[in-house]
Amino acid sequence: MNQKGKWMTLLFLDSFLFILALSTNITPLYFLVMILSFYIYKNGNAVLFKEYDERKKQKYEEYKVVQDAAKEVIRTGNLLKKKKEL
Incomplete structure (x- = not known):
């Protein structure tokens, strides 16, 4: 078995x-x-639960990348400046 x-x-x-x-x-x-x-x-x-844990870890890593990018945009204010230019 x-x-x-x-x-x-x-x-x-x-x-x-x-x-x-x-x-x-x-x-x-x-x-x-x-x-x-x-x-x-x-x-x-x-x-x-090996497969489940791997999928959960991958989703968390993707979430972390998006979260870091959002923090960077908020910190630098680039998103707001680009919006004003349009």
């Missing part, structure tokens, strides 16, 4: 245990779900 399959199986098991804990109200099961969730978050997040 590949890495993503392993983490998806653990995530499915954790979701199932969470629903079981809610329906049966067994307190130790809540703690097991919390520990398993934390383990999945710390070790499996990079494998499960």
Whole structure:
């Protein structure tokens, strides 16, 4: 089984245990779900959500470029001067 399959199986098991804990109200099961969730978050997040994290990082970098350009235009006032010339 590949890495993503392993983490998806653990995530499915954790979701199932969470629903079981809610329906049966067994307190130790809540703690097991919390520990398993934390383990999945710390070790499996990079494998499960790799594509999503890359897209999010790329969008943030594009946003940062636009934000820096807007700051530069506001700081220098070039946009307002060009508008007055037209």
